Amino acid sequence: MMALRSIAFLTAAAMLAACGPANDSATKAATAAAPAILATPEGKDVNSYANPLEARVTHVALDLAADFDAHVLSGTATLDIATARDAQKIVLDDNGLVIKGITDANGKALAYQVGARDPIHGAPLTIQLGGARRIVIAYESAPDATALQWMAPEQTLGKKKPYLFTQGEAILNRTWIPTQDSPGIRQTWEARITVPDGLTAVMSGESQSTLGETAPGNRRTFSFGMDKPVAPYLIAMAIGDLRFKAIDDTMGVWSEPAMVDKAAAEFADLGKFMEAAEELYGPYRWGRYDVLVLPPSFPYGGMENPTLTFATPTIIAGDKSLVSVIAHELAHSWSGNLVTNATWDDFWLNEGFTTYAENRIIERVYGPERAAMEADLLWTDMEQAVDEAGGPTSKLTQLHLDLTPDMDPDTATGQIAYDKGATFLRTIEQAVGREKWDAYLKAYFDRHAFQPQTSAGFLADLRANLFKNDAATAQKIGLDQWVYQPGIPANAVHVKSTAFVPIDKAAATFAATGDIAQAPRGVSTQEILRFINQLPRDIGNAKLATLDAAFHWSTTGNSEIRFAWLELAIANHYPPAGASAEDFLTSQGRRKFVAPLFADLMDQPGWGPAVARRLYAKARPGYHPLTVGTIDKIVGWKGADATK
Template sequence: MNKINLVIGMALILFWVGCHQNKNEENSNQEVKMEDIIINDIHTYAKPEEAVVTHLDWEAEIDFEKKKIIGKAALTIKKADDAKYLILDTKGLYIEKVTLDASPDQVTFSLGDQDQWKGAPLTINIKPNTAVVNVYYVTGESAEALQWLDPSQTSGGEQPFLFTQSQAILARSWVPIQDSPGIRFTYTANVKVPAGLIALMSAQNPQEKSEDGLYTFTMTQPIPAYLLALSVGDLTFQPISDRTGVYAEPALIDKAVYEFGELEEMVQAAESLYGPYRWDRYDLLVLPPSFPFGGMENPRLTFATPTILAGDRSLTSLVAHELAHSWSGNLVTNGTWNDFWINEGFTVYFEHRIMEKLYGKDYSEMLASLAMQGLEEEVSRMITEGNGIDTKLKLNLEGRSPDDGVTTIAYDKGYFFLRQIEETVGRDVFDSFLQKYFADNAFKVMTTERFITYLNENLIRKNDLDPIDETCRQWIYEEGLPQEKPTPVSGRFDSVSQVLDHWVKNGNLEITEGGSAETAKWSTHEWLHFLRNLPKDMTADQMKSLDDNFHFAESGNAEILAAWFEHVIRHQYEANYARLEDFLIHTGRRKFLMPLYTEMAKSVDGKERAINIYKKARPNYHFVSTNSIDALLNWEES
């Protein structure tokens, strides 16, 4: 692996926040020093050692009829004395003009060649005294971060909807910006939307609709571009506590408020573990089903999929995950996308600790056991397919999309690596280390190599512990999983294992109509353990027995549905094909889509069925999902 080269010498950036912000006491010292900037991010054209964005003032009009954003990005910059250019990332943007500071005169700019993943560099001529660069632009028809939904694709069915998904490098498709996780900036925004709709951003948000459709936003904490977020729709808000609440379409708000009723307790649990919440408010926005992820940790406003509205709070570990990002990811950020595990491994570890604190060790160990099952399957699959290099924590994404690194590896291999350290040095010692880690590196970037150095200095040597260099090497730089790894144990899975054993030995479950008293007590996680561990080969009668007794296809729980539908596809259980198709058409979460389309694509008939379903479903999916499924099915627009 190549080491990250850090800019040294010139004190280019004294602080990120800038004097034009109204900052509270807690956030007034967010100074980012030169050594905290990563410049060899292979996924950006920016050259921050020459000129770097520190603040964005954004003005935008949202045009639903033409499905475009008309915007002005006023970019405050810090620069070297001899800097002649500011280089921004763009993708599919139409640049109308560029001016400097308060002058109306246009300046010269150029758009470079378009790269498949990186888009095109926007190079702007600047002057020795330039402080602000103003870019006037319009988003393109295929802006990959934006999903424009017709009223029929929403719960209300009367108003259109727009949401963004900027991670990993899609912010450049709706704002001309330096789109690297190693570059932080603050921002303000003035956004005009049609009357009757509300606009929300990853910033200080309104809680009621504006009569004139004008909304103003402020984000005083510095963030990287991938955490820029916007949503516009017919939404309503209900508080849960003084600093937490939920936005959702009116038809879903009551269900969402119940599902996330323990939000404040989660925030308090997180704070008790690793220090104060640094982002003022923590609100959730429930998006329409086409949202491609379970959640997105946009500061102050987590975007969440409606697939976690199970009605029994059984899937709220996803909320714990997105909340944990307020420390790992949003506060301490991976320097480049090759270091993605720095965001996600820490977040999964933190998520499990929150769930343990709220619901007990046995509950969190169920989550860990499921994580290990999924991780082992993913590692085996990737190695079998000749993609073992991507089972390393430290990635090499040169010439590739950062989305290629969004696998179980970053999340769960990262988690088990940190858990291995915890089990080696002891939880109390590791907790003290993590508290210091988040405090010392708040609003800074972290690379794999920098973490190893920090780990050795602040955990190993500080506590006079035995070196763990070999542990780090095996987990970070080797393919697959080390032989020595944590083994989650959940007593609550014992009864599930007994039922499964009975199935394997006797070929039936010996259950009564509607399920036994034992299975009636099972949580979502126990059912997932059951479904994932059913035999790979089952008869039609066995499938019908499961279907008749447990009615999986009628479940309102998307996790259970997705796990069951894998068996439906594998065993050609036609009785549930219609429900499978309905699920694929109305669910846009990539986590569910990819395994199901992949399973269908394994046979000629299955692939034909997949393509026929995809024709109907594709308009409901975000680019993040279609980009993956297009490649899987060799899709070409007709």
């Protein structure tokens, strides 16, 4: 098997040569080598129509205008292509794009065909090359493109100007960019984005015109570039009434004007996060690191777009207690952006590595106890995720997944990748020692910089470099079991926080007696979360009223605490929390929060489903399409007139 895989590497590398800009010899080499791992069995991406061993995109140049009335982006995408010697065509991923014409670089029309549309993956866009190695596609996005959320002024914080943001992971960028939308097909890119005057465009690349340039029709054009090959889902953009506040010379925060000072204060430790990350994993290779705080409808906690993390305002608690999300997104600059899962079967190579690295950064910046508490909470989340996935024998609890074309990677890649993946790496760390493990990880990111990776590739690298002279330890850890078998292996390392010992005791005492004297006061967010989540789900309304009066968790501005409290309140049908639930579900659309709460409501016999559908009818217009797709299924959505 290893010999065959090596032959495949050489064959693929020989077939393709790199095209498009690159900033140094390392980047050129990475671009040229990228297809090699795609020739392996695990490198085949069932979620893309592309055949990168025949022809692949190496560079994307966008020239687009944003129409906030029609809700479309229109213009051109110019693609540079590397091909096998006898390649006649290239296949791109297309989901709802309106193609107006395709030419070569000299304007000669090229024949193309859009194939049958699949509800998950869209359609193949097959272009006859006729010898072309650069093609120009004139097109526009559909008004309902899933990657794009167009927001009316009243949906924004400022209430005066419209807003647009993109969300490409996992396979949504094909709804606004005609390219090969597969994480293993890394591409450099550049963009010119024209917007109405008074709005600012930002992207996940180097800005070449911070204030924009005057364009016809009372508009402005902003230019960007990314000279390092990235997975196409990492091309991201936002347009709105945006302001910037620097934290230091290389970091800062973008947001709507009313949020920018608060966000900059919350993320003041970005420099410390960067210092810790670079000490652990080597130099940051992306230039600037900024954070864009998006409107509350953003469906995730954060998205690791290079140079510009997208973040939800729900992590701004006022006391930096939820900034682990930013540590996580920064860590993606190494795991995910620098070394990327080649397919969504190996999503854990992005998220498991990053969750582990996040905890190490938090330990360096805020101390071992904070890190231990967060790791202990992760263990509980992992146990819950295993139950929700169908138990320890479910294939969905494997790290390496076996996705099929009828599975949407956005819904099939869940929390297991984060929590079990991080626990796996923590288990290796304990087995070999932190010093040796840290040295290995830093070298691993160097060896595979700007390249895609598979589980098989990672395990081969482990055996060749970490366990080269220690096969017994590798065998004891059970590397293949961790990656390819379901459940949590018995040797999993569970970090236990000593700070939780009195918290667990207080929760047990309160549950048994209603005595609030030992309940957590003046403690960390993590300790409060532990207390709430240790309480039995059938604790009763009298005790909930006691907690409500003492701590006012129904109105807290800490989103994690409020979410945990509302889950407990819904489980007990605690009516005083109803207004809080309605406000929480209609004021933000972070899927981590809204999906479980709607599911909790639907699970309550009698009263719950009607409440869920009523609240969803109110909240749905402000949710991102990703969130809508999830909640529609949870509540059995049949339209605003079917809320009973």
